[in-house]
Amino acid sequence: MGGYVARVRHDELPGSGAEFDRLVNSVAQRWRAVDPLLPAPTRPRSSTYPLLTVSDENGEPVAAGTMRYTWHQPGEVGRTWGMPDQHWLTPVVGGPEPRRALDSLLSSWREQLQQLPTGTGSESAALLTWPARDVSAVSALQWHGLQPYSVLAARERRRGVPPSLPPRDVTIRLADSQDLTQIVSLLMEEHRYEEHFGGVFVQPETAEQTRGVAARSLARSPSWIWLAERRGRPVGLIWVSPPDRARWAAPLVRSAPAAHIGYGVVAEEERGRGIGTALVSHAHQALDTHNVQITLLNYAMLNPLSGPFWNRMGYRPVWTTWEVRPALALR
Incomplete structure (x- = not known):
């Protein structure tokens, strides 16, 4: 990971979490610059789902990602939409090198998926959503084998x-x-x-x-x-x-x-x-x-x-x- 350190949390973030606030602020600055329609990013939490974190050489968080798993049994409505077993990552990627940070985050996610006893067979998928205009880390998504799958598009009033x-x-x-x-x-x-x-x-x-x-x-x-x-x-x-x-x-x-x-x-x-x-x-x-x-x-x-x-x-x-x-x- 080139000096970056990844870990998985199952508890709340330590202390005041000021370092994670700095992470969110850096993401917010980049998002505002690339697309005014993007919402403000939210502070990562680990109380409900496992949270991956990536820190730089100084211990400062540069990325975080909440892992979520959904599955649909035969007969359920969700079975029509996508693969039955879906592993989602919600990434918050900041710092001066977002491509490098996302690369480390995805590598850590892959390690976590490998450890799962079930749900990763032929009817499974790994998915994440990324801002369409944020090209800073697209190459990391491609390198890890992810492909663009669907688009959420927007039309402003009277356009x-x-x-x-x-x-x-x-x-x-x-x-x-x-x-x-x-x-x-x-x-x-x-x-x-x-x-x-x-x-x-x-x-x-x-x-x-x-x-x-x-x-x-x-x-x-x-x-x-x-x-x-x-x-x-x-x-x-x-x-x-x-x-x-x-x-x-x-x-x-x-x-x-x-x-x-x-x-x-x-x-x-x-x-x-x-x-x-x-x-x-x-x-x-x-x-x-x-x-x-x-x-x-x-x-x-x-x-x-x-x-x-x-x-x-x-x-x-x-x-x-x-x-x-x-x-x-x-x-």
Whole structure:
């Protein structure tokens, strides 16, 4: 590790933790310089999950990472999204040499994964999220075998394409409970397409689980799900979670209030005709009217349609999730 020392903690940080406050401050300075949308980093804690720490030659912390493990049994909703066994690291990397610090942190993480008795087999993954514009340590992520997997992108209020009308024979309206079957059909088409990129694994229960989630949203008024229809036939939708339904997303960015777009779907045979742009324009007008300052969404890095489309709509990457499968493929 070139003079850096790593250790794992299962207790609270010692003393006042002033040295870790200095670590967080150094991270905050770098994040502010590279991306004003990034939130303030939080001080690492080890009371709930094991905490890896890396110190320099003077004993000053230069990196910390909380290790978290999640798993999904057959039949659970999470089984559709990613690998069943997921090992997450939440890194806080500062100091004058962030690439070197992250390199040591990832090496220590690999050692900890090797010691686990279970959960690191063929259906496992090691994942972490890194600021998209913080290029200071990307080479360390690559060297350890991690690959960019998905993007959290953001659009600030009134950014993106001008208001757009749908094609002449297409109408857009708020969906309600009567549209449940058609909405589930469109969502399942999207799930099957996303399977190509390794982020979705359609299970026997996925359709019914999707139906349950959609039914709960459609029961609310307004649903915040807009449906595009061509002569009465559903051809696309956009599903928005306004700020009161997207509280989980608020800590991911500095701006507020924040909304989240969960799905933007256009039927395969209808793509390229302006329906997606019109749906997004419709949703943006509603979000801007409700004074939503920032809207977030996720897309697969390998999806050849999502990145270019959402960029045209005014979205740009804020966070990138990096992954390696199986977990012990981490170098």
